[in-house]
Amino acid sequence: MTTDSKLEGQCLCGTVTVRIVPPDPHVDACHCRMCQRWGGSALLSLRMVTDPDITGTEHIGRYASSDWAERGFCRQCGTHLFFFYKPKASYSFTAGLFGGAADFTMTEEIFIDEKPGYYDFAGERERLTGPEVMAKFGVGNS
Numbered sequence: 776m777t778t779d780s781k782l783e784g785q786c787l788c789g790t791v792t793v794r795i796v797p798p799d800p801h802v803d804a805c806h807c808r809m810c811q812r813w814g815g816s817a818l819l820s821l822r823m824v825t826d827p828d829i830t831g832t833e834h835i836g837r838y839a840s841s842d843w844a845e846r847g848f849c850r851q852c853g854t855h856l857f858f859f860y861k862p863k864a865s866y867s868f869t870a871g872l873f874g875g876a877a878d879f880t881m882t883e884e885i886f887i888d889e890k891p892g893y894y895d896f897a898g899e900r901e902r903l904t905g906p907e908v909m910a911k912f913g914v915g916n917s
């Protein structure tokens with residue numbers, strides 16, 4: 776896949792459709808406690824984009840999970856759709872929405888210090904602790 780290829784994905788019930796051009800063919804994993812509580816495990820998502828084409832927006836619920844982020848979900852079926860980073864107005868969509876992302880590689884794990892011991896992802900990649908992530912993105916612990 777080239778980085779100018781558009782991906783299309785949908786929620787479980789099909790009322791929300793997302794079309795994006797990912798900046799690169801990578802998946803990242805967030806192990807923070809909030810992601811674990813939201814989805815039961817690590818959040819696997821594509822790199823952030825600022826210009827998604829989303830249809831069915833009237834079916835999207837948003838939860839302000841911190842002063843600097845929101846989480847989006849389909850109000851019809853509950854599918855987790857995105858993490859929205861307010862300072863950059865950018866979306867990080869869940870990898871599972873897009874069948875075309877199946878061959879992407881995982882390149883980063885964040886909040887590795889909050890990862891529970893009952894799972895591990897194979898392979899070598901950058902792994903950042905919570906404080907390292909906060910320093911990298913310049914945000915508080917809200």
